[in-house]
Every structure is written in C-alpha cells, then in structure tokens.
Amino acid sequence: MNGAPRVTSSLFLAGLILLLVWFLAHYNFWRPIADPKLPRILMYHSVEPGEATGMNIPPERFEQQLLQLQRHLYTPVTLSELGFDPTVNNPLVITFDDGFRNNYTHAYPLLKKYGFKATIFLSPQIGGIERLTPENIREMSDSGLIEFGGHTMNHINLTTVDDATARREIEESIETVASLTASPCRTFAYPFGRYLPKHREMLRDAGIEMAVTVKKRIRPLGNLLEIPRLSVHGAANRLQFHLILTRGRYRV
Ligand SMILES: [Zn+2]
Numbered sequence: 001m002n003g004a005p006r007v008t009s010s011l012f013l014a015g016l017i018l019l020l021v022w023f024l025a026h027y028n029f030w031r032p033i034a035d036p037k038l039p040r041i042l043m044y045h046s047v048e049p050g051e052a053t054g055m056n057i058p059p060e061r062f063e064q065q066l067l068q069l070q071r072h073l074y075t076p077v078t079l080s081e082l083g084f085d086p087t088v089n090n091p092l093v094i095t096f097d098d099g100f101r102n103n104y105t106h107a108y109p110l111l112k113k114y115g116f117k118a119t120i121f122l123s124p125q126i127g128g129i130e131r132l133t134p135e136n137i138r139e140m141s142d143s144g145l146i147e148f149g150g151h152t153m154n155h156i157n158l159t160t161v162d163d164a165t166a167r168r169e170i171e172e173s174i175e176t177v178a179s180l181t182a183s184p185c186r187t188f189a190y191p192f193g194r195y196l197p198k199h200r201e202m203l204r205d206a207g208i209e210m211a212v213t214v215k216k217r218i219r220p221l222g223n224l225l226e227i228p229r230l231s232v233h234g235a236a237n238r239l240q241f242h243l244i245l246t247r248g249r250y251r252v
Pocket of ligand 1: 097098151155191192
C-alpha cells in the first residue's frame with residue numbers, strides 16, 4: 001500500500017546523493033587549502049569575446065578574475081622575477097601560451113588597467129592562430145609588465161621529434177624571443193606540457209633558467225625546469241576560480 005511513497009523517497013534520496021557527488025566533484029572544497037605563501041602560477045591561452053573553452057576566456061571573465069586576484073592580495077610578478085626573489089609575498093604569475101594576438105588586443109589593456117604583470121610563451125611560427133606581431137611584442141616587453149619566454153618555433157611536441165629537431169626548435173624560439181624583445185630570454189614553457197629529462201638539459205644549455213609544465217600543483221618552486229601551473233578553464237566561475245587559487249584543482 002505504501003510502496004509508491006517508498007519508491008518516491010528512495011528515488012529522491014538517490015537524486016540527492018547524485019547531486020552531492022556532482023557538487024563535490026565540481027567544487028573541491030574538501031581538498032586541503034594550499035599555503036597562501038606558495039606561488040600561484042596560472043596558465044591561459046586566448047582572451048577574446050566568444051565561447052568560453054579550455055583555450056579561450058572571454059575578456060569580461062578575465063577582468064572579473066583580475067579583480068578577484070586583487071582582493072586576494074597576491075603580488076603579480078613575471079616568472080623570472082619569481083626566480084630572482086622566491087621570498088616575495090603571495091606571488092602570482094599569470095602566463096599565456098602560444099602568442100595569440102588577442103593577448104595584445106584584449107588581455108594587455110586589462111593587465112595594464114589593474115597593474116598585473118604576465119609572462120607570454122611564444123611559438124613564433126605556430127600555425128592556425130592569429131599571432132602577435134613583432135610590434136605588439138616589442139611594445140608589451142618595453143612596458144616592463146610583460147615578459148616573453150620560448151615555446152618552440154612551431155609548437156611541437158618535443159617527445160615526438162629527434163634530438164636535433166628538438167634542440168633547433170628550442171634554441172631558435174629562444175633566439176627569436178630575445179631578438180624580438182631586445183632582452184635575454186630566460187623562461188620557457190613545454191608545448192603540451194610534454195618533455196623528457198634530455199629536453200631539460202637542452203633548455204639549460206640554451207640559457208633557460210625556468211621552465212613551466214602543465215601539471216596542476218601548488219607547491220614550492222622545486223626544480224626550476226619543471227614548475228607546475230594551474231590551467232584556468234575559460235568557463236570557470238568565481239567559485240571555481242577561488243578553488244583553483246586555494247586548492248589548485250577544480251572541475252568545470
Ligand atoms: Zn602551447
């Protein structure tokens with residue numbers, strides 16, 4: 001007689017549990033809070049109006065995140081500056097990979113507006129995207145707000161090419177960045193986060209002091225040629241961005 005209500009209530013309970021599982025998977029409050037003094041190194045790619053994806057963040061959302069970062073009292077520094085002075089209080093490094101032209105047209109005005117520094121890893125011959133021009137690069141570099149680092153010439157996966165190609169791709173990108181900015185290139189990002197120990201040595205030979213990966217961790221700097229970063233999905237909301245900054249992990 002009371003079978004129907006029982007089915008309804010167990011369905012309701014199952015629904016509640018599913019909702020809870022979904023919530024805990026998407027909002028990782030349960031993860032431990034990282035020490036606020038440890039560096040936060042964020043990874044972005046494209047910043048332009050349109051769809052929010054893993055690669056693109058719309059400018060309004062990027063601006064909202066800069067405001068959120070300001071409230072957290074982080075100290076925005078370039079990657080090299082973090083290497084020079086690891087004792088800086090609550091360091092924050094904003095990075096952009098590949099060298100999208102919209103880093104100049106959409107991100108740079110906002111970075112200037114709020115006084116945030118950033119590091120852009122440039123693949124000078126990357127295909128399929130609208131690239132930064134030499135003038136864009138020189139202007140941003142001269143501003144003192146933006147540092148440029150290498151990212152291979154053609155955005156190649158270093159682990160899939162022979163050593164001579166890997167070395168050439170690394171060295172040429174570093175030389176190109178140095179000549180475009182008229183300053184030394186000290187930093188590098190592994191394309192796709194892919195590398196082998198020998199590639200670390202190639203970077204060292206080419207004068208690179210710091211290199212970043214795509215491993216999501218908040219931790220002390222450690223080995224300067226494999227520094228983890230926190231990728232920011234373009235669709236991350238305020239709460240998820242807060243979780244990225246405090247826990248290092250999130251799901252969108
Ligand atoms: Zn890349």
